[in-house]
Amino acid sequence: MAQLTRVSGSVGLITLQNPPVNALSAAVRQGIVDTVKKAVSDPLVKCVVICGQNGVFCGGADIREFGAPMTGPPLVPMIHAIEATNKPVVAAIEGAALGGGLELALGCHYRIIHSKARVGLPEVTLGLLPAAGGSQRLPRLIGVPAALELITTGRHVSAAEALKLGIVDQVTDDNTVDTTVKFALSVVGRSLESRRISTFPCPPVSDLDAVFDVAMQRVRQSARGAIAPVTCVQAVRAAATLPYTQGMKREQELMATLFTSGQARALQYCFFAQRAVSRWSMPSGARWDTSKPRPISKAAVIGLGTMGRGIAVALAQAGLSVVAVETQEKQLMDAKQAVSGMLERGAKRRGVAPALGLVSYSHNIQAVAEADLVIEAVFEDMDLKKKVFQQLSAVCKPGTLLCTNTSSLDVDHLASQTPSPELVVGMHFFAPAHVMKLLEVVYGPRSSPQAVATAMQLGKKMGKVSVAVGNCRGFVGNRMLKPYMEQAFFLLEEGATPELVDQALEEFGFAMGVFRMSDLSGLDVGWRVRKADGLVDPDATSGRSARIRQGRRYSPLGDLLCEQGRFGQKAGRGWYQYDKPGSRVAKPDPWLHNFLEQYRARHGLGVRHIDHQEVLERCLYALINEGFRILEDGIAAGPEDIDAIYVFGYGWPRYRGGPMFYAGMVGLANVLERLEHFHQVHPDVPYLQPCSLLRRLVASGSPPIQKWREVIRKVHSQL
């Protein structure tokens, strides 16, 4: 919907009305077409201003309409009609002009922007390209190199940068619509010939081929396997090399290949999943919209190792006052220096003042007495954490929320160390904590909805994608990682190499395969956990018994490497070899290949050919199967929660939507059939036994992912 009013005597003011972001739905597009026509034909209207209601110009095309057949007037002729009018049309940009919103503004003859607004063409992040003329007009306006960068990254640009680049004509701190109305009146009567961007030639570039080669190389490297960035480069190339009309034709052709692609569907699903996770719910029925968070102004972090430092930085950058506690004096001094450095570098990047004054340091736990919320981030050891929680209970003021940063320990057990278990939640940060977007907020059976709401809100304040999950071993992310890694180990036993497994996973789109990742995070981490679980038995080094632990197939390969001191990158050797400890360049290791051969011979394991498809099916379907178990157990409320965790915390390629979305794309029946097959071949691997929720979904006709919650609810109601 769009409304036309006449203001200041002769200005036709068109207001886009589609809350919350005035997306260009069919009704809005129809409204624009109608109101522009009316304004142009009204002799009393001398100029036109287009704005959006409620402080947002326009968030672009309505993404929710993408899955359905197109209705209403298309964007391209609508924008052309605006550009072609003989009355000046000026965009008044408040809040944001993104995607189709900016393309609409580029069709206007002038653009005035509020200083706090931003613009951008983020279509690439949705698997698309700016196909309402954006890929053709922006390079003509600001030049090929700058347009290429903005279009292929989808980066949002501040008002100041937009002015510098030449995207807008004026920045204002005042009322944007009033300023734009005055501006529009001031340009009445001026020729519009030089204001129609589609008529501009692209500013010349000295070595066009080199510019595009570099851009193509960059997008292929940074977004391995993603098709939209590559297509965006091709579209901008059309702008640089073809007349406008032909360029537009090419833009449409390229868009047609993207629009119906699986990658676009996956990326658009991710867009909504990222937002859906904030509408959390707990099995008790507690929900985001009925649970009020507590205000938090003072936070504390206990333990200033790598995680604690990152958490302190994230809190301070979110504007909270932070008490950082580390009992070891030397550690405290080192941490102070490290935290200050991180804050300074972060502030420099963001062009703001570093929040150094917000962090105070102490070696005395008494310093947290006045904190509203404490995040314990000491070493991952239950006895140590229990001790800290007991101390905190004695020191903190009544009502302080106690959070533990743990990747797998039992949050409920820790809660039981305090007199107020309802005030305890887990906050599982990912390293580096001030950079990584994901936060798992873990509630135990006794955590209060208010405690969950507070942790979720704090996560949002820190700019995290926060996902509320139930308490179980490994929560969601690490619980699903276990069967994935287990399959990778088994594949080595059966004849694969770390290189083969990693290559398959990296070609799938993971930034790092499982073995390179294991080398990076350190093999000793898992070894310690397996030892604590009684799985590492140094006596059982030969025979079949060495590969059966606690009644199921077990691969001791990781333990054997650790026994040799092969802890990964930090040791200079692990699944790969490195030039020196700490080096990042992984090289295949003949020692490891020889070790695998001897291991297989010792255990009488035949070597067979393993291809990429088997690697993907074994590793990914085992992980997905555990995802279904997590849904069945009520640990995650919906598939979007799992997918957001994997995309934002575990390097799952965003253009594949997350593991649960991927299962839907592959076909649930297909996943079930392959799991059944693998479980038949490996009956001693319980993780390969298809979960009953997966069977249930297939039996219900494999509904689309948006309908899974209905099936899950039925399963839960029958328990």
Ligand SMILES: CC/C=C\CC(=O)SCCNC(=O)CCNC(=O)[C@H](O)C(C)(C)COP(=O)(O)OP(=O)(O)OC[C@H]1O[C@@H](n2cnc3c(N)ncnc32)[C@H](O)[C@@H]1OP(=O)(O)O
């Ligand atoms: C021919 C094709 C031509 C053009 C293609 C396009 O234009 S594709 C769309 C390009 N636009 C974008 O990618 C912008 C997407 N939106 C945003 O980045 C942010 O929403 C925005 C506008 C910066 C506002 O951010 P804010 O943090 O204030 O709100 P939030 O992101 O939570 O969004 C609020 C709700 O609005 C929904 N929404 C936002 N944009 C769109 C959209 N373009 N279409 C449909 N819906 C949109 C969003 O999903 C939120 O609703 P929710 O129910 O919570 O999911």
